[in-house]
Amino acid sequence: MRPAYILGIESSCDETAAAVVRSGEHVESNVVSSQIATHQPYGGVVPELASREHLRGILPVVRQALEEAHRTYDDIDAIAVTQGPGLAGALLVGVTYAKALAWALAKPLIAVNHLEGHIHAVLLEEKQKGNREVSFPVLALVVSGGHTHLYLAQEHATGSGRATWTYQNVGQTRDDAAGEAFDKVAKLLALGYPGGPIIEKLAAHGNARTVEFGRSRMKTRGKIRGKRLQAAEPGAARFDFSFSGIKTAVLREVERRGMKTAVEARRAKLARLTRPTTEQTLAACERETLDLVASFQRAVVDDLVSKTLAAAQTLEAETLFVTGGVAANRALRAEFERRTAAEGLAVYFPSRQLSTDNAAMIAAAAYPKLLAREFASPEFSAEASLALR
Ligand code: KG4
Ligand code: ZN
Numbered sequence: 001m002r003p004a005y006i007l008g009i010e011s012s013c014d015e016t017a018a019a020v021v022r023s024g025e026h027v028e029s030n031v032v033s034s035q036i037a038t039h040q041p042y043g044g045v046v047p048e049l050a051s052r053e054h055l056r057g058i059l060p061v062v063r064q065a066l067e068e069a070h071r072t073y074d075d076i077d078a079i080a081v082t083q084g085p086g087l088a089g090a091l092l093v094g095v096t097y098a099k100a101l102a103w104a105l106a107k108p109l110i111a112v113n114h115l116e117g118h119i120h121a122v123l124l125e126e127k128q129k130g131n132r133e134v135s136f137p138v139l140a141l142v143v144s145g146g147h148t149h150l151y152l153a154q155e156h157a158t159g160s161g162r163a164t165w166t167y168q169n170v171g172q173t174r175d176d177a178a179g180e181a182f183d184k185v186a187k188l189l190a191l192g193y194p195g196g197p198i199i200e201k202l203a204a205h206g207n208a209r210t211v212e213f214g215r216s217r218m219k220t221r222g223k224i225r226g227k228r229l230q231a232a233e234p235g236a237a238r239f240d241f242s243f244s245g246i247k248t249a250v251l252r253e254v255e256r257r258g259m260k261t262a263v264e265a266r267r268a269k270l271a272r273l274t275r276p277t278t279e280q281t282l283a284a285c286e287r288e289t290l291d292l293v294a295s296f297q298r299a300v301v302d303d304l305v306s307k308t309l310a311a312a313q314t315l316e317a318e319t320l321f322v323t324g325g326v327a328a329n330r331a332l333r334a335e336f337e338r339r340t341a342a343e344g345l346a347v348y349f350p351s352r353q354l355s356t357d358n359a360a361m362i363a364a365a366a367y368p369k370l371l372a373r374e375f376a377s378p379e380f381s382a383e384a385s386l387a388l389r
Pocket of ligand 1: 178194195356
């Protein structure tokens with residue numbers, strides 16, 4: 001079969017990204033322009049600023065992606081863009097740009113669900129390693145700053161003899177996403193933005209057994225186990241998450257231990273630095289903070305792993321995918337690996353680079369749609385709360 005080149009475009013949150021992927025598995029370029037510096041002073045993504053930065057970044061990022069791939073617009077077979085879910089204004093920049101480009105070049109346009117993109121980041125890299133046989137059903141945990149979703153994925157043959165995937169949502173967060181909890185806890189402890197990577201690094205220096213956040217959450221796990229026993233009713237089991245409670249619990253600990261003054265001193269100290277390094281942040285942290293973040297990370301990791309494995313057992317999943325920004329977390333990976341090894345369940349993660357938002361995953365997810373000629377209509381638009389089915 002002739003190779004197919006897809007130009008992927010992603011702008012759903014705070015990264016403007018473009019990539020060229022050949023035949024759904026060879027990444028010829030993967031350019032990600034991060035807006036971290038813009039949002040850092042606010043301790044979180046400011047939607048209006050995100051849209052403005054996407055507008056500024058999209059053209060240079062697409063050009064760089066083509067240049068790095070040594071391709072021109074003529075070589076491109078299709079343009080793929082994230083339709084949703086995400087920030088409405090941010091998505092609109094990518095969608096409008098992709099539509100205009102597709103129209104001007106007379107190339108097909110493919111709309112991709114961002115969450116399917118994260119799932120395809122795993123597939124893309126497994127194919128690169130030569131692992132083409134995935135056993136279904138696949139249970140995918142998509143865990144990022146905006147999502148903590150569990151999908152049961154099945155493969156279906158289409159009329160054209162090609163396989164496509166369908167997804168059933170079997171769990172999600174009822175409030176904050178796991179990555180959001182990392183970001184909010186980092187903000188309240190004055191550790192900087194985004195919270196995940198810095199908490200991961202600081203947690204390595206703390207004692208994770210200092211604070212027992214996990215205890216109250218055990219009850220939820222118990223309920224899920226209970227559901228497992230009744231799993232005779234298909235579709236009845238739900239494996240929902242909740243991460244707003246732990247953020248409040250961290251705040252309570254800060255108050256209870258009288259850490260507020262130390263937190264504010266750190267905030268003032270780090271505010272004087274343009275972009276504090278991990279070493280500078282670490283130097284500004286007393287032992288109590290390190291123990292607190294280590295305990296927080298342990299509780300979140302334990303909750304994500306326990307519920308996902310309970311879902312995998314109940315739903316008789318053959319394979320587990322863990323993807324999205326939080327999947328970059330080494331403690332999460334290690335815990336999944338340790339506990340799936342005991343159960344004999346295959347677990348796959350994307351590389352850390354493809355865990356966070358990127359456009360290679362969007363181009364990869366578009367490839368089966370190109371083969372099935374599933375193109376977006378010219379009227380399609382961005383959808384902030386697009387569901388994955
Ligand atoms: O997938 P992503 O780039 O964007 C969304 O779709 O949200 O994920 C970003 C999120 C942020 O909340 C960030 O704090 C979190 O992923 N994150 C991490 C790590 N790296 C990024 N969380 C925990 N540990 C990490 N190493
Ligand atoms: Zn994402």
